[in-house]
Amino acid sequence: MNRYTISLFTENFIGILNRVTLIFTRRGVNIDALTASESKEDGVHRITIEVTTTEEQVIQIVKQTEKIIDVIKSFYYKDDEVVYQEIALYKIPISSLDPGLEKVIRQYNARIISAEKEFVVIEMTGHKEDTKALLEILKDFSILEFARSGRVAVAKPMGTIEQYLNN
Amino acid sequence: MKDSRIRGAEIVIKSLVAENSEYIFGYPGGAIMPVYDALYDYADQIKHVLTRHEQGAIHAAQGYARVSGKVGVCMATSGPGATNLITGIADAMIDSTPLVCITGQVASPLLGTDAFQETDVVGFSMPGTKWNIQVRRVEDIAPAIAKGFHIARSGRPGPVLIDITKDAQNALGEFNYVPCLGIRSYRPYPKVNENSVAKAAEIINQAKKPYVLYGQGVVIGKAEEELKAFLDKSGIPAACTLLGSGALDEDHPQYVGKLGMHGNYAPNMLTNQCDVLIAIGMRFDDRVTGDLKRYAKQAKVIHLELDNAEINKNVKCEVSILGNCKESLPLLTEKLKENSHQDWLSEFRKLEEKEKSAVVSLDLLPTKTGLTMGEVIRYVNDFKKDDAILVTDVGQHQMIAWRYFKYKTTRTQVTSGGLGTMGFSLPAALGAQLADLNRQVICVVGDGGIQMTIQEFGTIMQTQSPVKIVLLNNNFLGMVRQWQQLFFDKRYSFTELDNPDFIKIAEAYNMKASKVTERDNLRDTVAEMMVHDGPYFLEVVVEKEDNVFPMIPTGCSVEEVRLS
Numbered sequence: 001m002n003r004y005t006i007s008l009f010t011e012n013f014i015g016i017l018n019r020v021t022l023i024f025t026r027r028g029v030n031i032d033a034l035t036a037s038e039s040k041e042d043g044v045h046r047i048t049i050e051v052t053t054t055e056e057q058v059i060q061i062v063k064q065t066e067k068i069i070d071v072i073k074s075f076y077y078k079d080d081e082v083v084y085q086e087i088a089l090y091k092i093p094i095s096s097l098d099p100g101l102e103k104v105i106r107q108y109n110a111r112i113i114s115a116e117k118e119f120v121v122i123e124m125t126g127h128k129e130d131t132k133a134l135l136e137i138l139k140d141f142s143i144l145e146f147a148r149s150g151r152v153a154v155a156k157p158m159g160t161i162e163q164y165l166n167n
Numbered sequence: 168m169k170d171s172r173i174r175g176a177e178i179v180i181k182s183l184v185a186e187n188s189e190y191i192f193g194y195p196g197g198a199i200m201p202v203y204d205a206l207y208d209y210a211d212q213i214k215h216v217l218t219r220h221e222q223g224a225i226h227a228a229q230g231y232a233r234v235s236g237k238v239g240v241c242m243a244t245s246g247p248g249a250t251n252l253i254t255g256i257a258d259a260m261i262d263s264t265p266l267v268c269i270t271g272q273v274a275s276p277l278l279g280t281d282a283f284q285e286t287d288v289v290g291f292s293m294p295g296t297k298w299n300i301q302v303r304r305v306e307d308i309a310p311a312i313a314k315g316f317h318i319a320r321s322g323r324p325g326p327v328l329i330d331i332t333k334d335a336q337n338a339l340g341e342f343n344y345v346p347c348l349g350i351r352s353y354r355p356y357p358k359v360n361e362n363s364v365a366k367a368a369e370i371i372n373q374a375k376k377p378y379v380l381y382g383q384g385v386v387i388g389k390a391e392e393e394l395k396a397f398l399d400k401s402g403i404p405a406a407c408t409l410l411g412s413g414a415l416d417e418d419h420p421q422y423v424g425k426l427g428m429h430g431n432y433a434p435n436m437l438t439n440q441c442d443v444l445i446a447i448g449m450r451f452d453d454r455v456t457g458d459l460k461r462y463a464k465q466a467k468v469i470h471l472e473l474d475n476a477e478i479n480k481n482v483k484c485e486v487s488i489l490g491n492c493k494e495s496l497p498l499l500t501e502k503l504k505e506n507s508h509q510d511w512l513s514e515f516r517k518l519e520e521k522e523k524s525a526v527v528s529l530d531l532l533p534t535k536t537g538l539t540m541g542e543v544i545r546y547v548n549d550f551k552k553d554d555a556i557l558v559t560d561v562g563q564h565q566m567i568a569w570r571y572f573k574y575k576t577t578r579t580q581v582t583s584g585g586l587g588t589m590g591f592s593l594p595a596a597l598g599a600q601l602a603d604l605n606r607q608v609i610c611v612v613g614d615g616g617i618q619m620t621i622q623e624f625g626t627i628m629q630t631q632s633p634v635k636i637v638l639l640n641n642n643f644l645g646m647v648r649q650w651q652q653l654f655f656d657k658r659y660s661f662t663e664l665d666n667p668d669f670i671k672i673a674e675a676y677n678m679k680a681s682k683v684t685e686r687d688n689l690r691d692t693v694a695e696m697m698v699h700d701g702p703y704f705l706e707v708v709v710e711k712e713d714n715v716f717p718m719i720p721t722g723c724s725v726e727e728v729r730l731s
Contacts, residue, residue: 011352014301015293022294063476069298069318072352165351 003032004058005077005084005153006049009039009161011070020047020071023064029053033086033150041161044072050151073164077155084153088131089113090122090138091145101141108134119144172339175305176201177208179269179331182312184212185344188240190231190601191215192224196244198284199271201336216601216630219622221248223594225255226620229264230598233581234556234606236389238265238319239598245272246284249330250291254588256326257295261585262410263387265324267315274334275303288330297325303332305340310347317347322355323474324387357475359490359498367469367486368502370443376511377403378441378466380426380455383410383584384448384473384492391415391577393496394447400500402507404515406434408449410584413574423515427455428719429566432526433518435719435728438463440514447471448492451481452585461724471495525730526716531571537710538686540564540639544571546693547609547637555607556581556599558634560592560616563645566715568611590619593636597623600632607635607697614640614666624676627702635696636673638706641713642666649714673704680704 010016017036024031033050051058058076065074090110092101097120105111110124122138124131128148135146173181179202183191191213195203206215218224221243228239243249249270259266272278273285289301298318302311308331315327371377385394391414398405398415404423405415415422424431426438435457438444444466449455456462459481468484470477471492478487488495530541544567557572558581559565565582574580581599583591596610617638627634644662651659673680679699683692689707696703717728 015289018290019293026294060476060480063478063480067474067476069350069353 001052001054003050003052003079004055005079005082005151006051006058006062006065006074007077007153007155008047008049008065008074009072010045010047011072012043012045013070016045016068016070017047019068020049020065023061024051027057027061029057029061035150035152037152039161041165044161048151048153073161075155077153081156082153083156084127084151085125086128086131086149086151087123087125088134088146088148090124090135090143091119092122092138093119093142093144096141104134104137110134170339171341173342174201174205174336175308175331175338175340176205176336178305178308178340178342179312179336180205180209180213181342182309182344183240184209185346186238186312186316188213188238191240191242192218192227192231192598193242194218194221194224194244194248196248196271196284198245198273198333199242199248199269201333202242202269202271202331216597216626218594219625220620221251222254222590223620223623223626225252225259225266225268226588226591226594227598227601227626228266229255229259229591230558230581230595231602232264232266232598233595234578234599234602236578238267238316240267240269242269243271244284245270245288246286248284249288250286252328253291253295256292256328258583258586258588258591259326260295260297262583263324263383264326265319266326267312267319268326268328270328270330271336272301272330272332275332276334278332288328292328295326296328299328299330301330301332303335305335305338308335308340309342309344313345313347314350317350318353356491357473357489359488359495361498363486363488364495364498365502367488368499370467370469370486371401371445371499372504374443376441377401377443377445377508378437379403379405379445379447380408380449381405381411381414381447382408382449383414385411385414386577388448388473388491388493390448390491390493390496393493393500395419397496397500397503400505401503403445404508404512406431408452408455409569409582410580411449412569412580413577416575417573418575421512423512424519425570427452428457429570429715429717431519431570432522432717432728432730433515435717435725436518437515439465439724439726441466443467443469445469445471446482446484447496448473450477453481456481457719457723457725457727461726471499522717522730530567535710537713538683538689538707539713540567540709541571542686543637543639543689543693543707543709544568544611546690547611547697548573550694550697551609552607554579555609558582558592558596558599558608558610560612561587561589562613562616563641563649563713563715564611564613564639567639589616591616593617593620593623594626596634596636597627597630597632600634601630604633608633610634610636612636612638613645614638614642614664614669615644617669621672624673624678628676628678631701633701635699636702636704637696638669638704639709640666640669640706641709641711643711645713646715648712652712652714654720669704669706678702678704680706682706682708684708
């Protein structure tokens with residue numbers, strides 16, 4: 001079992017996300033994280049899915065997703081073939097804000113993005129392992145809430161979706 | 168100035184007419200009533216067949232599509248009408264049958280309110296359709312239908328569902344039908360890679376024991392002549408899948424039989440002895456391969472296939488040739504050396520003889536008292552026309568009829584292959600008959616399956632479609648009983664049926680009907696049925712506990728095929 005990033009380029013069609021996730025459901029493959037956004041091409045959306053499974057299974061999933069009429073193209077990558085980031089937000093009680101916490105924030109290249117009367121919100125971008133490491137430390141600072149996004153990723157191979165669209 | 172706009176309901180009908188649809192198989196109801204009202208004015212341009220259940224409508228559309236090669240159309244109302252199509256949608260998807268299903272939906276403001284007869288049929292059918300859409304605006308109706316037909320019929324065909332809200336049906340809009348010729352994200356016909364063709368040809372030219380398995384992809388791709396040319400030049404023995412039957416005349420000298428759980432002995436056994444396996448338009452279904460871990464491990468596999476998702480899905484191949492086999496087969500044939508594989512072919516013939524003495528002669532020329540299913544099919548074969556169409560239901564009779572019916576021409580095989588839908592055959596036979604009134608349509612059905620859609624006798628009566636219905640009655644759910652006998656220690660749990668008087672039912676629907684219980688009457692009654700002008704129902708009471716052999720038990724290898 002390995003971690004893979006699947007990148008799908010789709011038309012902006014109602015229900016497309018449902019159609020895509022059905023492929024995973026049917027094969028019993030859990031989605032670790034999912035993000036959807038616009039791409040740089042007008043009308044083309046991209047869905048990034050992180051899964052932990054076998055390469056054989058991920059190949060089948062990619063082929064099955066490409067069968068969906070409104071999917072333009074589907075790719076899969078190993079971790080070393082993509083540049084990726086995730087964003088994590090940590091809600092800390094204001095009472096925990098002391099020099100020790102400030103040191104941790106600097107160490108992890110995190111930053112405070114909101115300071116409210118009772119809490120502060122710290123933001124960090126990075127790989128899952130990094131944001132998780134910060135989470136473990138912040139548990140000692142009475143962390144109130146934690147949220148992490150799915151992966152946003154761009155592929156290292158230089159092929160682009162417009163090459164496919166123009167072919 | 169006169170308003171040129173028409174109602175959405177009329178746009179639905181005009182769009183179907185623009186797509187040259189001949190028939191709509193359907194059942195009216197509240198949410199589709201505007202379309203039915205519009206249809207009233209178009210009776211001279213498009214015929215409607217009122218089935219007795221929506222499931223009957225979709226199976227009839229499937230039968231029509233499989234025989235005509237065109238897109239079958241069915242229509243139903245919202246809620247239960249729409250959900251009754253689901254089984255047929257799943258069936259059409261797995262058997263690659265082109266369908267456009269149109270369902271009415273409650274008015275847009277009521278969506279999501281659990282209104283009367285509201286169901287999320289788009290959600291229900293999403294995993295089972297090639298594409299589906301809900302249309303809520305009148306201006307979207309014609310483009311959705313155009314796109315639906317394009318998707319249903321192109322590439323690997325499949326079912327499409329278009330759900331139209333009642334307010335969109337009632338709204339006024341312009342009709343300007345533009346056929347859909349392409350979709351940016353959808354590439355139905357991948358380009359054939361000539362390097363793959365060259366590599367495959369090299370492997371085939373060096374093979375000592377090459378073997379062709381062909382499936383429905385040949386029929387869908389209209390590549391029957393290309394397959395024959397390939398076989399004629401290469402001299403390679405060829406076997407077919409259930410849905411590939413008819414793609415090649417069974418009298419072809421290299422035809423070696425049928426594959427799969429209840430296929431022929433030789434083609435199953437020798438799968439594990441060939442050195443090159445050439446799969447053409449078939450998907451290595453588990454009913455064909457048996458235990459995958461012990462399937463053709465000695466062979467280099469070459470897979471000619473339109474659907475990229477089928478490549479390496481079940482069986483890993485040495486070379487894949489992605490694309491329509493109508494295009495790829497001639498390219499491959501051109502690169503082949505003329506060859507003959509007589510020694511290899513004779514190995515098939517030897518095993519064929521073994522099957523004949525152990526199984527076939529007992530089925531076709533029985534000496535025991537009870538009638539066998541095989542001898543009924545023998546007489547059907549004797550009296551059928553060459554281009555007769557066999558429509559079967561699901562179970563023992565399906566396998567027996569498939570084994571002993573002689574397929575001569577393409578599009579003569581209609582059955583529920585992938586899904587195994589009982590109740591399929593009666594409505595599918597009706598649709599098959601309407602697709603071509605000049606061809607003989609023979610529906611072979613069991614006593615279990617016929618009772619799942621027996622109400623379609625009413626549709627046959629109303630349309631007077633001259634289908635010949637052969638009921639092989641063993642008062643059992645035969646295939647389940649066979650498995651119970653072989654694998655469940657003869658514990659016949661709820662498989663014996665107390666059946667009604669089928670003859671009375673058929674006669675109540677004004678159908679000519681006969682019942683045969685003795686061997687002496689069988690031949691003449693079958694002969695009478697085959698020349699009868701109009702629908703005919705023949706019930707044959709066959710032996711209660713007859714089995715279908717050969718058989719590859721589930722989980723076994725193809726070479727563990729049993730003759731008894």
